Amino acid sequence: MVCRICGSTHTKNTYSVNDKMFAGTEKFEYFDCSECGTLQISDFPMEMSRFYPDNYYSLKSRQKVTDTFIQMVRDYIFFYNFPSFLSKKLSVKIPNLALEAFLKIKPSPTAKILDVGCGEGKFLKSIYRLGFKNSVGIDPFALETIEKPFPIYKKTLSEMDAKFDVITFNHVFEHVENTHQTLRECYRNSTDTGKIIIRVPVKDSAAFEKYGENWVQWDSPRHFHLLTKTAFEILAKENGFFIESYYNDSYKFQFTGSEKYSRGLSYQSSNSIFTKDEIIKFRKESQDLNTIGRGDQVVVVLSKL
Numbered sequence: 089m090v091c092r093i094c095g096s097t098h099t100k101n102t103y104s105v106n107d108k109m110f111a112g113t114e115k116f117e118y119f120d121c122s123e124c125g126t127l128q129i130s131d132f133p134m135e136m137s138r139f140y141p142d143n144y145y146s147l148k149s150r151q152k153v154t155d156t157f158i159q160m161v162r163d164y165i166f167f168y169n170f171p172s173f174l175s176k177k178l179s180v181k182i183p184n185l186a187l188e189a190f191l192k193i194k195p196s197p198t199a200k201i202l203d204v205g206c207g208e209g210k211f212l213k214s215i216y217r218l219g220f221k222n223s224v225g226i227d228p229f230a231l232e233t234i235e236k237p238f239p240i241y242k243k244t245l246s247e248m249d250a251k252f253d254v255i256t257f258n259h260v261f262e263h264v265e266n267t268h269q270t271l272r273e274c275y276r277n278s279t280d281t282g283k284i285i286i287r288v289p290v291k292d293s294a295a296f297e298k299y300g301e302n303w304v305q306w307d308s309p310r311h312f313h314l315l316t317k318t319a320f321e322i323l324a325k326e327n328g329f330f331i332e333s334y335y336n337d338s339y340k341f342q343f344t345g346s347e348k349y350s351r352g353l354s355y356q357s358s359n360s361i362f363t364k365d366e367i368i369k370f371r372k373e374s375q376d377l378n379t380i381g382r383g384d385q386v387v388v389v390l391s392k393l
């Protein structure tokens with residue numbers, strides 16, 4: 089097996105894992121590279137669309153109107169970082185991790201922004217409300233092209249030809265077949281001072297080590313590559329970027345979701361199976377893991393070399 093990230097032919101382990109999100113019986117082969125550590129699917133399944141059933145996106149976006157209002161207020165608090173104590177508290181209780189990562193790079197209000205794999209545009213909606221009007225989303229699985237209030241095109245990155253100040257991948261990069269090519273496309277579509285924000289699950293994490301195939305973010309067969317810090321260093325360097333910042337933004341889901349799989353439950357089953365104290369413990373452990381760089385997901389900011 090040849091690692092798609094570093095080219096090494098040395099394999100550490102091989103795995104055979106089913107689709108736990110939809111309780112599939114088909115098994116998918118994965119291996120991890122001895123050199124860069126990336127956990128990767130051996131072969132891309134035919135017709136990936138069968139693993140993205142109609143309820144895949146709606147699973148994520150199901151919410152009440154009151155929740156939408158609360159989230160709007162929360163986003164303003166994050167944007168102004170006022171009151172700051174509340175901003176910190178909300179970041180743990182009802183985070184908007186994509187927005188928090190975006191605001192950390194201090195983007196100009198006129199910045200030209202591209203969200204890759206934007207889905208129904210949840211992230212774009214939250215930044216649009218905060219005044220970032222110069223935004224575009226692309227998603228090869230978009231149902232149709234939408235023009236208002238911001239455009240969403242049914243396109244891939246390779247079909248784009250424009251220069252953006254910020255390109256974001258919010259839990260999309262792990263679904264990409266060719267990570268090197270995707271970064272080359274980012275390079276081509278970025279301004280000289282452009283930044284790429286990639287948020288992904290990572291394999292060099294305590295949750296992967298603890299839960300193995302029940303780690304909720306393995307998500308076989310949808311997640312093709314579960315990268316590591318070493319893998320990102322290689323990807324950045326080989327495609328003309330350097331890592332400007334790299335930090336964890338994992339949260340309680342790494343425990344709630346993985347515990348459910350370990351107990352043979354669906355990840356959609358209610359969190360009411362956990363006690364209040366357990367939830368508090370999962371939140372605290374996630375924060376502790378983030379502090380020592382062992383959380384199960386990261387924010388990577390790349391700039392051109």
Ligand SMILES: [Zn+2]
Pocket residue numbers: 091092093094095096121122123124125126
């Ligand atoms: Zn490798």
